Amino acid sequence: xxxxxxxxxxxxxxxxxxxxxxxxxxxxxxxxxxxxxxxxxxxxxxxxxxxxxxxxxxxxxxxxxxxxxxxxxxxxxxxxxxxxxxxxxxxxxxxxxxxxxxxxxxxxxxxxxxxxxxxxxxxxxxxxxxxxxxxxxxxxxxxxxxxxxxxxxxxxxxxxxxxxxxxxxxxxxxxxxxxxxxxxxxxxxxxxxxxxxxxxxxxxxxxxxxxxxxxxxxxxxxxxxxxxxxxxxxxxxxxxxxxxxxxxxxxxxxxxxxxxxxxxxxxxxxxxxxxxxxxxx
Numbered sequence: 001x002x003x004x005x006x007x008x009x010x011x012x013x014x015x016x017x018x019x020x021x022x023x024x025x026x027x028x029x030x031x032x033x034x035x036x037x038x039x040x041x042x043x044x045x046x047x048x049x050x051x052x053x054x055x056x057x058x059x060x061x062x063x064x065x066x067x068x069x070x071x072x073x074x075x076x077x078x079x080x081x082x083x084x085x086x087x088x089x090x091x092x093x094x095x096x097x098x099x100x101x102x103x104x105x106x107x108x109x110x111x112x113x114x115x116x117x118x119x120x121x122x123x124x125x126x127x128x129x130x131x132x133x134x135x136x137x138x139x140x141x142x143x144x145x146x147x148x149x150x151x152x153x154x155x156x157x158x159x160x161x162x163x164x165x166x167x168x169x170x171x172x173x174x175x176x177x178x179x180x181x182x183x184x185x186x187x188x189x190x191x192x193x194x195x196x197x198x199x200x201x202x203x204x205x206x207x208x209x210x211x212x213x214x215x216x217x218x219x220x221x222x223x224x225x226x227x228x229x230x231x232x233x234x235x236x237x238x239x240x241x242x243x244x245x246x247x248x249x250x251x252x253x254x255x256x257x258x259x260x261x262x263x264x265x266x267x268x269x270x271x272x273x274x275x276x277x278x279x280x281x
Contacts, residue, residue: 049238075108083111094137139183
């Protein structure tokens with residue numbers, strides 16, 4: 001059985017500019033197992049999807065213990081490395097962020113996304129020095145554990161009030177440099193960008209660049225061509241799954257028909273997939 005260190009080294013090695021790590025983000029053990037079965041080389045969690053499936057809204061509404069329990073279930077369900085979306089760190093101080101990282105490792109995950117908003121979803125950006133201190137604390141906690149955790153610094157400059165893309169990119173690059181110096185391994189930038197903006201980010205970020213994929217974004221093949229090293233679906237697959245649940249429920253209750261369920265997974269095959277992993281655990 002591979003160790004945490006082995007899985008962390010593998011996760012880091014999968015970040016290759018031009019041959020990106022593609023992550024169909026999961027929100028529970030079943031979605032993680034399906035991503036692995038589909039061929040995902042690693043599994044990333046989506047904090048939004050995890051929150052929704054546990055009955056919470058997104059945006060740092062989960063407490064640390066609840067969030068880490070979800071990460072542990074996902075990590076136990078798959079054989080590939082798992083990287084956890086820990087929102088803004090589940091703690092007010094750098095020391096508390098370090099506690100969260102230790103909990104992530106205890107849960108069996110070997111990577112994290114750590115974002116620079118004060119509150120996920122609608123909060124303002126943290127001052128750069130404050131966020132750098134939180135990243136440094138996360139890095140130190142992983143290093144002390146002897147695990148080369150892949151620390152992905154999420155930069156939320158898409159939330160800035162300025163509509164000037166050039167200004168947002170300049171701020172993104174400044175933050176990326178500071179976070180990289182503090183110990184981040186990669187940089188995750190949210191937003192749908194055209195070719196020129198993606199190229200500017202790839203050229204300006206001196207670390208593997210992670211971008212969000214989904215409706216409105218460039219295809220994976222184009223992002224790979226431009227040198228992106230990691231591509232994440234974020235919450236979009238969870239949104240689509242819950243969209244299907246909403247459509248099927250409305251159709252059943254209003255029309256008494258079932259067309260929304262066309263294309264569903266076969267019960268026997270899906271259950272066999274889950275039983276196979278349960279037996280192997």
